[in-house]
Amino acid sequence: MAICAGFATEKNIGLTHCNFSHASLKGHSVLNSPELLDQALILGQIEPQARNQLKNLVIEASLDSTNSALQRLPTTEQHGTAILAEHQTAGRGRLGRPWHSPAGGNLYMSLGWCFRQSLAGLGCLPLVVALSAAQALTRSGMEKHRVKWPNDLMLDGKKLCGCLVEVQGSAREPSHAVLGVGINIRMPAEETAAEISQPWTDLSTHLPDCSRNSLAALLLEELIVQLSLFAEKGFAPFMQQWEKMDGLKGHNVDVAAGNRMLHGIVTGIDQSGALLLDTGSEMLSLRVGEVSIMAACSA
Numbered sequence: 470m471a472i473c474a475g476f477a478t479e480k481n482i483g484l485t486h487c488n489f490s491h492a493s494l495k496g497h498s499v500l501n502s503p504e505l506l507d508q509a510l511i512l513g514q515i516e517p518q519a520r521n522q523l524k525n526l527v528i529e530a531s532l533d534s535t536n537s538a539l540q541r542l543p544t545t546e547q548h549g550t551a552i553l554a555e556h557q558t559a560g561r562g563r564l565g566r567p568w569h570s571p572a573g574g575n576l577y578m579s580l581g582w583c584f585r586q587s588l589a590g591l592g593c594l595p596l597v598v599a600l601s602a603a604q605a606l607t608r609s610g611m612e613k614h615r616v617k618w619p620n621d622l623m624l625d626g627k628k629l630c631g632c633l634v635e636v637q638g639s640a641r642e643p644s645h646a647v648l649g650v651g652i653n654i655r656m657p658a659e660e661t662a663a664e665i666s667q668p669w670t671d672l673s674t675h676l677p678d679c680s681r682n683s684l685a686a687l688l689l690e691e692l693i694v695q696l697s698l699f700a701e702k703g704f705a706p707f708m709q710q711w712e713k714m715d716g717l718k719g720h721n722v723d724v725a726a727g728n729r730m731l732h733g734i735v736t737g738i739d740q741s742g743a744l745l746l747d748t749g750s751e752m753l754s755l756r757v758g759e760v761s762i763m764a765a766c767s768a
């Protein structure tokens with residue numbers, strides 16, 4: 470039995486899938502979940518201007534990875550397509566790490582977006598995605614979460630959300646980005662403790678009544694609005710919001726840079742989205758993808 474019918478009443482929403490049923494989720498803890506992802510509920514909560522930029526909303530019971538599924542589509546079909554899954558069998562995190570993705574309680578979403586800018590102009594894109602997710606969480610009622618550069622969302626020093634930004638393109642062509650966001654909402658603790666290497670928290674611990682469908686709608690709306698702004702004006706309009714949500718500024722951090730370990734105080738970011746680290750002897754500017762923050766965050 471299909472639990473949500475196709476939805477194509479908006480002009481730009483063509484092919485839509487909702488490819489799962491209660492039966493297909495047997496064996497997953499989702500059967501006890503109060504709320505399955507629902508295409509119509511999500512679309513109905515996105516304001517029309519943003520919804521009109523969404524071409525496709527696909528919901529699957531189980532996928533290897535929503536980022537991988539989107540990347541398997543021709544690039545011409547990726548822009549404006551969002552894929553959500555109840556469960557990922559091979560969820561991917563940054564720097565080749567796995568993203569633990571049990572069924573039924575969390576949010577796993579990827580959105581495809583095409584930019585006129587070449588790859589070189591998209592260095593701040595991971596930060597924009599993190600700010601979009603942060604704003605969606607704020608609008609859902611969260612207060613104390615902060616962004617840990619470049620794109621983790623933290624609460625009380627524990628990870629709440631991660632973003633995986635993958636971009637294809639060259640110096641001359643438009644760039645095709647796949648923007649993956651994973652938000653811990655209701656993490657089944659018993660099966661998780663051993664599988665996640667870092668401290669984590671989930672949204673329902675802080676907001677017990679949060680709705681996955683509402684959060685999915687807020688996240689899509691924020692992503693569409695912020696990505697459009699970034700495509701038009703670059704990162705400058707986001708600097709102020711970064712300042713407000715920056716969870717690292719003023720903190721002592723350990724940073725792994727290849728086989729070197731750096732120590733210093735974070736003083737903020739520059740216009741290119743690079744992290745500014747004061748080591749005491751020099752001011753370093755560290756680019757996304759080159760380094761990994763090992764410790765410290767205020768949120």
Ligand code: BTN
Binds near residue numbers: 533562563579621632
């Ligand atoms: C990280 O913090 O390392 C990034 C985690 C990104 C996880 C999301 S879940 C949806 C999308 N599909 C994936 O396989 N990964 C991203």
